[in-house]
Amino acid sequence: MTDLAAVKAALRTQSVETPSWAYGNSGTRFKVFTQAGVPRSPREKLDDAAQVHEFTGAAPTVALHIPWDRVDDYASLAAYAQERGLRLGTINSNTFQDDDYRLGSVCHPDPAVRRKAVGHLLECVDIMDATGSRDLKLWFADGTNYPGQDDIRARQDRLAEALSEVCARLGDGQRMLLEYKLFEPSFYTTDVPDWGTAYAHCLRLGEKAQVVVDTGHHAPGTNIEFIVATLLREGKLGGFDFNSRFYADDDLMAGAADPFQLFRIMFEVVRGGGFGPGVAFMLDQCHNIEAKIPAIIRSVMNVQEATAKALLVDRDALAAAQRSGDVLDANAVLMDAYNTDVRPLLAEVREELGLDPDPVAAYRRSGWAMKITEERTGGRQSGWGA
Ligand code: LRH
Ligand code: MN
Ligand code: MN
Secondary structure (H helix, E strand, C coil), X not given: CCCHHHHHHHHHHCCCEEEHHHHCECECCCCECCCCCCCCCHHHHHHHHHHHHHHHCCCCEEEEECCCCCCCCHHHHHHHHHHCCCEEXXXXXXXXXXXXXXXXCCCCCCHHHHHHHHHHHHHHHHHHHHHCCCEEEEXXXXXXXXXXXXXXXXXXXHHHHHHHHHHHHCCCCCEEEEECCCCCXXXXXXXXXXXXXXXXXXXXXXXXXXXXXECXXXXXXXXXXXXXXXXXXXXXXXXXXXXXXXXCCCCEXXXXXXXXXXXXXXXXXXXXXXXXXXXXXXXCXXXXXXXXXXXXXXXXXXXHHXXXXXXXXXXXXXHHHHHCCCHHHHHHHHHHHHCCCCHHHHHHHHHHCCCCCCHHHHHHHHCHHHHHHHHCCCCXXXXXXX
């Protein structure tokens, strides 16, 4: 039997970080569709993020991407966030939108380019000091397009050197989250293509370095929950970039393409003791054709629904079925939880927190969409294709 009060208590503690870039215009490499009322500055992105938090009660932090969210005074941006009931969250570095990085950034064959890239990463740590952020999230577009283009192994050595310099700069309580991605924008080799490579680097770097799993960064059919279970077992799962994919790195709403996969991932998180402050739940997605703020609210709710189902799994019954080798029963215990309609439970949790049980409807009624459409003109791109 699952203890419903404990499930509700756990759900009340869950928070999902939203990415600043999800509030801006974005698109594919074919077209960016601009929308009316999108933010023109980091402060306006925070205004929108505050709406997501107001209606979900579960999105108190906002991830920044540097230089997309570059400002003169990060402490005052943090104060602005705080006035809106938010905190600035993970700082995401960007070493992929500069002409100098054609052949890579921290893995580039030229030490001068590597120095520039490391300089940017160190600047990101300075920003963390000013914003009070705990996590630095590193994703590298580094790789090669053609066999023989560069020395695969030397590139790993350069990467290790850069990471250890940045790791050494981290203060107490700060962490480095290393993100992997199968391919793209490089097509032949990618310098951090998979969890094994990220894990190997993080293991050498020590306690402050953890792996981040972006759910859109795997080959089709990859068993992501196995990766999650393994990383948790090794104490190396730092967090998630949640989003959905059908084909490549689609960055669709979390839980939209495959809610069952999100449930299986969340079950391994719960099972592996990862439901706590050590594992960051973040969204990393873009909204190219749908309205952005309600899509982000929906994504937060999708993560909550997957979590609620994971928490509802009758772990004693599951263990008993597993012990007795009853394959069908064991599977049925898991499926019972997955097939439970948790929406009424989450509505109750929201009402107990003084929130509207239906965050999307409440947002729509609020008039915020109309207000920003009237007040904001000339909205910015998220950074993608900028
Ligand atoms: C790369 C990525 C990484 C970036 C973000 C904008 O595909 O997932 O996390 O920082 O997208
Ligand atoms: Mn990501
Ligand atoms: Mn991605």
